[in-house]
Amino acid sequence: MSTQTSDLLAAAAPRTVDVVRGISDDQLDLPTPCRDYLVRDLLNHLFQVVVNFQELAEKRQVEWAEKPDHLGDGWRDRFEVETDRLVAAWSDPSTLEGVSPGMGMPQSVIGGMALLDLTVHGWDLAVATGQPYHPAPEAVAELHGLVERLGPTARQMGVFAEPVPLAAPTEATIPDLAHLLTQTGRTPTWPTP
Incomplete structure (x- = not known):
């Protein structure tokens, strides 16, 4: 069984897993495009997202205040396992029904946030x-x-920065991705403006 959400997650997950696997330990303290997040911080955040959104698929409450360190032994393999579980969690059509009790938004939006x-x-x-x-x-x-739907609220809550003007895409940026990034407040040519 699958849903559009699980199919999209299944398409996206291996690409991010490949990036995570490519991160060396000596890169964990590098800066990222996310203000105030080093690579290790962003990895821990993404790990928490992947784990918590499995619970949200089941319409369970999750704890965002706890900030566990997921980067112990074998963290790259565990990240892949957890992303597989995320895809599986959203594969049942019932996960997309109703409103998330913990987030107060339609379940389909919650899956999209993951x-x-x-x-x-x-x-x-x-x-x-x-x-x-x-x-x-x-x-x-x-x-x-x-992003268009969530943008105003996400900006108000500090989740997104203000949109960045879209410059001409470079070879390193895909036009659709560049537009998406600018709408979340990112500069597609990071670290240069």
């Missing part, structure tokens, strides 16, 4: 560690509408 974090933070980690990143085109296409 896809957004997996895709955008995959890019964040790739550029921070000098790796190539080629997001799933179908995920990027789907995320434009979600």
Whole structure:
């Protein structure tokens, strides 16, 4: 069984897993496009997202205040296992029904938020560690509408920065991805303006 959400997550996950596997221990203290997040901080955040959104698929409450350190022994393998579990968690059509009791939004939006974090933070980690990143085109296409819908509230809550003007894409940026990144307040040519 699968859903559109699980299919999109399945397309996006391996690309981010590849980036995570490519991060060396000596890169954990590098800066990222996410203000105030070093690579290790962003990895821990993304790990928490991947784990918590499994619970959100089951309409369970999650704890965001706790900030566990997921970067113990075998963390790269565990990240892949958890992303596989994330995809599986959203594969039942019932996960997309109703409103999330913990988040107060439609479950379909919650699934989209997991896809957004997996895709955008995959890019964040790739550029921070000098790796190539080629997001799933179908995920990027789907995320434009979600970012437009969530943008005002996300900016108000400090989740997104203000949109960045879209410069001409470079060879390193894919036009659709560049547009998505600018709408979340990122500069596609990071670290240069």
